[in-house]
Amino acid sequence: MTGNAVVVGGGIGGLAAAIGLRRIGWTATVLERSCELGEIGAGMSQSPNALRALAELGVADAARAAGVPFPGIFNLRVPSGGHIARALPGTTGPLLGFHRADLHRVLLDAVPAGWVRTGAQVSAVRQDGDEVVVGWGAEELRADLAVAADGVHSTVRRLLWPEARDPRFWGNTVWRGIAHADGVDAAMTLGRGRYFLAMPVGRGRVYWALGARADRPGVRYDDELAEVRRRVQGWHDPIPRLLEATAPEAVLHHDITDLDPLSGYVRGRVVLLGDAAHAMHPDMAQGAAQSLEDAVVLAAALAESGDDIPAALARYDERRRPRTQTIVRQARAKGLGSTSGNAVGYHLRTTALRLVPSSRWPALAAKALAPVWDWTPPPLPR
Ligand SMILES: Cc1cc2nc3c(=O)[nH]c(=O)nc-3n(C[C@H](O)[C@H](O)[C@H](O)COP(=O)(O)OP(=O)(O)OC[C@H]3O[C@@H](n4cnc5c(N)ncnc54)[C@H](O)[C@@H]3O)c2cc1C
Incomplete structure (x- = not known):
């Protein structure tokens, strides 16, 4: 089956969702509240799992052209300038660093012209039989599916998941x-x-x-x-x-x-994606990466399930919730550790890190990060 969807939010997650839907023959309208599309003036890194998701979405080459490769283990230093670990000469992967606007542009360029409507701040979502009705201002759209990619303070989550706690x-x-x-x-x-x-x-x-x-x-x-x-x-x-x-x-x-774990990412024909579902601390550099994974898995589940959209959404929920909620927990622990002011803890941590020779870092890091970085996307139909 091919269907039509409304995607709420034109950030990295929303645009990736639209590209995934396009890849499986669906149409979509992306509703973005800002009058101009874009990203904030900051950077981000993308890890191998995210780069595989981008490849499955068909934008790997454009992403590589827009990003700057750098090693997974780079220079770790202390404020006086001393090195705890040094990047090995000649190592340039496996991460890509981006200006956020550049990655956003790569995704936007892959969304069909006319799919994005700016200045559309969604304020209402309701089910009507097998359809979902999404409203903003005096306008509304009906669709087979609504994808809520409206960020950590998601309006859609607030409307349809009233029991969910506010981000913490x-x-x-x-x-x-x-x-x-x-x-x-x-x-x-x-x-x-x-x-x-x-x-x-x-x-x-x-x-x-x-x-x-x-x-x-x-x-x-x-x-x-x-x-x-x-x-x-x-x-x-x-x-x-x-x-x-x-x-x-x-x-x-x-x-x-970040968000406490939700009991489900799906309500009827509405699905949460990206920060709306699993906002996390930035310390594992996985927030946007997980939204890219979400987009591929959602498209694959819809393609696999034929006419049965509820079955596809259940599959998406089952595949995404455990992984993303684990990463939220890990990122929180890492984030709180990285800003801990405890003097003894700081001394022990930097001393222990110094004991590891730089040459051993890549293998150790690859092992520690494997559960996150080794993810491979389900294939989307060509
Ligand atoms: C300091 C910091 C560093 C980070 N570094 C990394 C990193 O290195 N790597 C990484 O992968 N991730 C990183 N992240 C996480 C990443 O920024 C987010 O996970 C990612 O941007 C989430 O994308 P999203 O599309 O889900 O949400 P958002 O980027 O928040 O996009 C939501 C969009 O929805 C729109 N919107 C909101 N409400 C409505 C509405 N009612 N109607 C219509 N539109 C609406 C917004 O205007 C926005 O455009 C970092 C985050 C922080 C804070």
């Missing part, structure tokens, strides 16, 4: 920016209670992020860049250089929240 803040906050700088290697600097990440994302741009603890959510500063500088005062080069090369008004500051 566990005490982590993050600043992000894009600097224009050359000669910077991907590196993570581990301070006590905070970390600084730097990652080249192409065309002379370097994405940086500072993660730290916060007593409560919502604390903001008049000059966010000055606050970042204060928190990494005296840290090694190139950190001061990157902050110098960042436009103060472009610095982003967000509190991190």
Whole structure:
């Protein structure tokens, strides 16, 4: 069967869902509340599982052209500049670093012209027999399926999963920016209670992020860049250089929240995808990656199940919920560990990390990350 779907949200998850539906012969309308499509001025990395999902969606070449390869284990440093681990010379994979807007553009280019409607803030969703009716403003659309990819604060989840808890803040906050700088290697600097990440994302741009603890959510500063500088005062080069090369008004500051496990990702003909289903801490770099996996699995389940859409959605739920909820838990633990201010814990962690020779890191990391990175997508019909 081919059907038609409404996708709520035109972020990475929503666009990937639309591409997956297109691959199996469905049509879709993507409703995006913003008047202009795009992504925020920050970066992200994509791991092998995500790159396989992108390949199954047919956009691997475009993604590789837009991203910058870097090693899974890159330079780990301490604030004084000393190395805990060094990237091995000549290793350039298996991760790809992106400016978020570049990855979003790759996906948007693969969505048929005319499928995306901007300025459409969805405020109503209801079942009507075998159809789902999605409303925004004075307009509504009927479809065989609605895919809710409307992010961590999903309106659709709030409407149809009223029992779900709001996303939870566990005490982590993050600043992000894009600097224009050359000669910077991907590196993570581990301070006590905070970390600084730097990652080249192409065309002379370097994405940086500072993660730290916060007593409560919502604390903001008049000059966010000055606050970042204060928190990494005296840290090694190139950190001061990157902050110098960042436009103060472009610095982003967000509190991190994640979702408690939902008992299901499906209600009738409505399915949650991406952060709407399983928002997570960024520390495993898997939020968008999991939304790409979701998109492929949803399309494959629909293709496999013929006319039986409920059976397809049940299959999607069964395949996606355990994996994504496990990763949410792991990412939370990792996120809270990375910003722990405990002095003894910090000393033990950095000492233990230093004991591992750099040459052993790739194999150790590959083993530790295998359950996440080794995922292979179900094949979509050609
Ligand atoms: C600091 C940080 C670093 C990260 N790093 C990585 C990384 O390295 N790798 C990785 O894979 N992931 C990373 N992530 C996670 C990643 O950003 C998210 O998981 C991903 O963007 C989720 O995509 P999404 O499409 O599900 O949701 P979103 O990107 O939130 O998109 C939702 C879209 O829905 C729209 N929308 C919302 N409500 C409505 C409505 N009512 N009607 C219509 N449209 C609506 C929004 O405008 C938006 O365009 C990171 C996250 C953070 C915070």
